[in-house]
Amino acid sequence: MTIANRIVSAAGCRLILIRSVVFLALGVTAVTSAGETASPRRLSDVVVALPAIPRAAPASAVCMRSLRPRPINANDPHDTLAAIRGFHVTRLEWTYGNDKAFIQKVHDLGVEYGGAIAAGSYSGSKSPWDWNVIGSEAQRLAPTWMRKWARPNPWGCANNPEFRAGHVQAAVAAVKAGADVLHRDEPGQNEHSYNWGGCFCRHCMKGFRSWLADNADRSELEKLGVSDLASFDYGDYCRGKKAPTGDAFRLWKTDVLRTYFRQFQIDSSVAFNRWWRQELDRQAGRPIAVSCNNGARRWTPIELAFDYCIGELRRDHATPAHLHDVMQTARSHGRTQSVTMPLDGSDEPESPGWIAVTRRTIATMYALGGHIEMPWDTYLPTPDARRYFGRPENYADLTAFIRGIAAHLDGHGEAYASGCGVVDDRWQQQPVTLPTADGIFLTVRARPGDPEAPLVMHIIDWRDEPAPVAITIDRPAFFGTADLTARLLQPVRPVDEKAHAAAIDSGDYAGLVKTTSVSIDREGRLLLPAFDPWGVVVFAAAP
Numbered sequence: 001m002t003i004a005n006r007i008v009s010a011a012g013c014r015l016i017l018i019r020s021v022v023f024l025a026l027g028v029t030a031v032t033s034a035g036e037t038a039s040p041r042r043l044s045d046v047v048v049a050l051p052a053i054p055r056a057a058p059a060s061a062v063c064m065r066s067l068r069p070r071p072i073n074a075n076d077p078h079d080t081l082a083a084i085r086g087f088h089v090t091r092l093e094w095t096y097g098n099d100k101a102f103i104q105k106v107h108d109l110g111v112e113y114g115g116a117i118a119a120g121s122y123s124g125s126k127s128p129w130d131w132n133v134i135g136s137e138a139q140r141l142a143p144t145w146m147r148k149w150a151r152p153n154p155w156g157c158a159n160n161p162e163f164r165a166g167h168v169q170a171a172v173a174a175v176k177a178g179a180d181v182l183h184r185d186e187p188g189q190n191e192h193s194y195n196w197g198g199c200f201c202r203h204c205m206k207g208f209r210s211w212l213a214d215n216a217d218r219s220e221l222e223k224l225g226v227s228d229l230a231s232f233d234y235g236d237y238c239r240g241k242k243a244p245t246g247d248a249f250r251l252w253k254t255d256v257l258r259t260y261f262r263q264f265q266i267d268s269s270v271a272f273n274r275w276w277r278q279e280l281d282r283q284a285g286r287p288i289a290v291s292c293n294n295g296a297r298r299w300t301p302i303e304l305a306f307d308y309c310i311g312e313l314r315r316d317h318a319t320p321a322h323l324h325d326v327m328q329t330a331r332s333h334g335r336t337q338s339v340t341m342p343l344d345g346s347d348e349p350e351s352p353g354w355i356a357v358t359r360r361t362i363a364t365m366y367a368l369g370g371h372i373e374m375p376w377d378t379y380l381p382t383p384d385a386r387r388y389f390g391r392p393e394n395y396a397d398l399t400a401f402i403r404g405i406a407a408h409l410d411g412h413g414e415a416y417a418s419g420c421g422v423v424d425d426r427w428q429q430q431p432v433t434l435p436t437a438d439g440i441f442l443t444v445r446a447r448p449g450d451p452e453a454p455l456v457m458h459i460i461d462w463r464d465e466p467a468p469v470a471i472t473i474d475r476p477a478f479f480g481t482a483d484l485t486a487r488l489l490q491p492v493r494p495v496d497e498k499a500h501a502a503a504i505d506s507g508d509y510a511g512l513v514k515t516t517s518v519s520i521d522r523e524g525r526l527l528l529p530a531f532d533p534w535g536v537v538v539f540a541a542a543p
Contacts, residue, residue, distance in 0.1 A: 043455055043477050046426055047413035049448035051334045055181050055289035056308045057091050057112075057371055060406035062399045063338055064374035065094035065310075067387065069102040078377065078389055084111055085504050086392035087374045088399040093291070094185070094310060094373070098177035107178065110507075114291075115179030117170050119186035120154035124166035128154035131163035133190065133199035135245050136238050141196045143186075144247070148383055158189045158265075158272035159203040168279045175284045182280075183310060187292040187302050189272060190265040197249035199265070200235045208234050211264040220256055234261060266302070273305040296326055296339045310338045310373065318342035318361045320441035320462065321421035327368040327414075338371035341388070345381045349388045356533070358390070360462050362398050363534035367443045367458030369414060374399065393495045397512070398534065400500060401491035404509035405536060408456045408489070412445035415455070420462055431477035432457070435470055439463035442471070455479075457537040459528065466530040473524040473539075483542035486518040488528065490535050 057063060064087055066080040084092060084106070092106055093114030106113045122131065132154045133141045146152035156163035174182060186192065193199050209229050212221065226232050234257065243252050252258060273292075281287050294303045296311025303309060309330065317323075323339070330337040341358045348354060358375050365372040375390035402409065417424050419434050420441040434440055441460045447453040455478055459469060478484060492499075492512050503509045518537060520526055528535060 041476065042451060042480065043415040043431055043444055044446045044448075044451040044453070047415050047446045047448045049413060050331065050336070053289070053307055053334075053336060054287065056336050057338070058406075059366070059369055059371075059409040059412065060402055061091045061371060062087060062089050062374065062402055063091045063093055063371050064089045064376055065340075066092060066377045067379075068095065068097045069099050070377070080377075081105055081109070083374075083376050083389075083392070084109055085501075087376065087396060088403050088500075088504065088509075089374060090403075093181065094183040098173055098179075100177050103178035112180045113178060114181045114183055115174035115177070116183045116185060117167070117174065118153065118184070119189055119192070120156055121170040122154070122156060122163060122166035123169035123173055124162065126162050126166070128156075131156050131160045131166070133157045133193040133196075134201050135197040136200045136235050136243065136249070137245050138200070139245070141193055141198045141246070143192065144196065145381075149385065155186075155193060156189070157193070157199045157201055157203060158268045159199070159207045160201060161203065164272065164276065168276050168283065171276065171280045171288075172283050175280070175288055181289040181291070184273070184290055184292045184306065187269070187273060187294075187306065189269040189302075191262075191269045191302060194262050194265045195247070195250050197244075197246040200238075204265075204268075205233050205235055207268060208261060208264050211267065212260060215263075216260055217256075224255055224257060226257075266300075270301045270305060273302065277305065291338075294337075296337065297329075299329055299333055299335075304333060304335075308336045308338075311340070312379070313339040313342055313361070313372075315342035315344040315357070318357055319420065320364055320460070323361070323364050323370075324368060324417055324422045327365075327370050330370070336370060338373060339365060340373045341375040341378050341390070343379070343381055349380065349390075355390075355394050356464075359395065359398060360460055360533045362395065363458070363460045364441060366402055366409060367441070367445075367460060367534075368417075369409075369412065369445070392500075396495045396500055397491040397493045400503060400509055400512040401489075401534070403503070404513035405489055408445075408454070408536060408538060411447055412456060413448050414443055415446045416442075416444040418442050429474060429477075431474045433472040433474075440469055451479075452541065454538050454540040457539065459531060459535045459537070461531045461533045466532055468530050469528045469535075471526050471528070473520070473526065475520075475524050478539055479541040484520055485540050485542050486520055486526065487538050488516045488518050488535055489538065490514040490516075490531070493532065 064083065070076055070078045070080045089111055091112045094116045095114060096116045103113045129140065135141055141155065142152040143155060156167060171182060190199055209232055213229050243249060277290060289307045291308050291310050292303055292306040294309040294311045296313045326337055342361055362372050375388060375395060378388045380386045380388055416431050418432060420439065432442060432444065434442060439462045441462060443458045445456045475484065492514050499511060503512055518526055
């Protein structure tokens with residue numbers, strides 16, 4: 001079998017495996033003799049606990065990134081420490097810079113600190129010209145999105161010994177400065193550089209020879225005139241074929257060697273990420289949790305070399321159906337997922353519409369057991385790579401609410417989800433009937449293995465004009481024959497600065513959660529108020 005066929009075959013097997021894992025993770029408990037899935041009878045029956053992920057953020061964590069500690073100079077109007085308080089943050093992450101004094105101030109606030117490194121992070125004495133990825137004409141390559149920048153960041157080669165050693169030292173330096181965890185941006189490394197025509201450095205050419213010896217079909221190589229692998233140089237081969245350079249290289253219509261070369265660069269990237277993480281743990285003297293940027297959608301072997309993911313979320317992907325799929329996929333890999341605020345190149349990030357979508361995305365990610373980076377110091381896909389700094393007054397009611405309902409977030413798993421295009425096919429008889437109007441997304445979450453624990457229903461209104469919500473529950477799916485009690489929890493709006501400051505200083509957020517009792521009629525109907533955008537109903541078996 002050729003390597004190309006093996007790649008396709010392996011991809012197919014991985015797809016089947018992922019689907020199988022998703023099936024198991026969703027908690028389907030029985031299959032009938034006809035092969036049809038049997039519907040579970042209780043919501044608590046379907047919840048499966050995720051494996052423990054050391055140092056991953058708990059479900060109730062409020063996460064925020066700061067590109068670097070701010071203010072960066074006397075003219076910078078932004079203050080990271082003030083934003084941490086304003087957004088009720090418990091975890092600062094994806095932050096570049098090893099300022100020990102700043103990290104100590106973050107810790108003094110009771111907040112975890114996550115450092116950051118990227119594809120060009122290097123600590124050593126050599127110039128990037130000595131370790132940057134290069135094209136077949138020995139030209140230094142830069143990512144497409146950086147080319148409009150005044151100074152594009154360097155991009156190291158995963159096979160270059162100088163970069164490998166310097167990258168480990170950059171990671172070690174962040175940990176020694178006080179980082180609790182790390183984030184690795186641009187994890188694709190040489191896989192990405194292939195798209196720009198690289199890397200053709202001497203280390204890659206040597207590595208490619210070894211890779212071909214172990215993986216290539218020798219008869220295919222012979223047909224291409226490659227008979228002596230010991231002296232073969234793919235760069236010379238491409239130049240002899242007048243292959244295009246740079247971005248056009250990946251579109252070159254040629255032979256199987258290009259397919260081989262791409263797989264070599266993918267394998268190099270996976271091996272590199274595994275290697276430097278092992279080296280980091282060894283030199284740090286303890287396991288260091290490391291996340292990576294997966295674009296809120298990718299889970300290839302490259303991303304699976306990391307503990308969990310933080311992904312940049314496109315605005316058109318900020319929908320309940322897409323976010324639900326994102327979290328289902330992460331769960332199938334035993335991982336968690338955080339996303340950024342919805343990213344858009346618009347010039348109106350403070351428009352009411354954008355703020356509303358961001359608020360709904362915050363609520364939806366927590367309703368799904370995930371996280372979202374607070375909308376502060378967030379990269380926007382604009383030509384000048386502008387950054388967005390949201391104001392706590394537009395979002396702090398939600399983050400205070402998250403802190404106040406921590407007991408209803410931590411340790412829970414999804415038992416049911418519906419609405420806004422999401423259909424939960426684990427249930428033949430739906431445990432919750434939603435209104436016919438589109439725009440309401442709902443999840444029910446439960447504690448795995450604890451059928452007596454309260455059930456938590458999250459309701460998010462994605463409509464532009466929220467209205468009261470009427471739902472009907474199937475009582476037996478909740479607590480069997482027991483009578484039910486229900487109470488509604490909601491964020492408190494508008495944001496009262498004094499009340500929020502008191503909660504920050506005391507750590508007591510109960511006063512920022514509005515609680516009301518909810519009646520359930522004999523048919524299981526509940527009438528709930530309009531949400532802006534989030535409400536949580538906590539069901540318990542009556543004593």
